[in-house]
Amino acid sequence: MTIDQAWVTAPELDGALRDLPDDWRRYHQPLAEVDYHFQVSLAETVTEPWAIYLPSVVMNAAVTTNGMPLGDGGRMTPSIARNLKRPLYFIVPPPLLHEGDNLITVVVRSEPSGIGLLSPVLVGPDSELGSLYEQRHFFRYTLSQFVVILLAGMTVLMLLLWRL
Numbered sequence: 051m052t053i054d055q056a057w058v059t060a061p062e063l064d065g066a067l068r069d070l071p072d073d074w075r076r077y078h079q080p081l082a083e084v085d086y087h088f089q090v091s092l093a094e095t096v097t098e099p100w101a102i103y104l105p106s107v108v109m110n111a112a113v114t115t116n117g118m119p120l121g122d123g124g125r126m127t128p129s130i131a132r133n134l135k136r137p138l139y140f141i142v143p144p145p146l147l148h149e150g151d152n153l154i155t156v157v158v159r160s161e162p163s164g165i166g167l168l169s170p171v172l173v174g175p176d177s178e179l180g181s182l183y184e185q186r187h188f189f190r191y192t193l194s195q196f197v198v199i200l201l202a203g204m205t206v207l208m209l210l211l212w213r214l
Contacts, residue, residue: 053171056086070170080164086156100142101176106169
């Protein structure tokens with residue numbers, strides 16, 4: 051399921067319902083941290099691992115489910131990890147989700163203040179979301195690294211030809 055709205059808590063935004071993606075540059079006040087809260091309702095208790103997939107976040111995020119921390123994208127204190135639009139993926143063990151409403155909180159921090167962003171959040175079985183994450187990670191990071199290495203090799207080859 052795609053979550054495209056969340057309740058936020060931050061200075062002057064407490065309790066506001068925001069559409070995702072939420073780009074902080076549109077706010078009048080430069081924010082350093084925003085907490086996004088949303089509920090996922092389940093008809094039955096899950097038996098397989100689920101996942102929370104953040105396709106794009108600026109700068110870093112930490113995720114909790116029903117008050118239990120799942121993880122983060124790195125250092126959340128100054129100087130925070132720079133996950134500039136890097137997809138983040140968190141596995142949710144089955145015991146953390148129960149039948150009914152489950153509260154998921156995504157804390158996004160930005161440094162410098164005011165440039166944060168959170169895209170729509172995807173929640174679902176790990177078996178379904180894992181392939182989406184792997185595909186986006188490949189095209190955004192692995193492929194670009196391959197191109198850089200290929201260009202560096204071509205540069206060395208051209209320098210050798212020029213030298214000859």
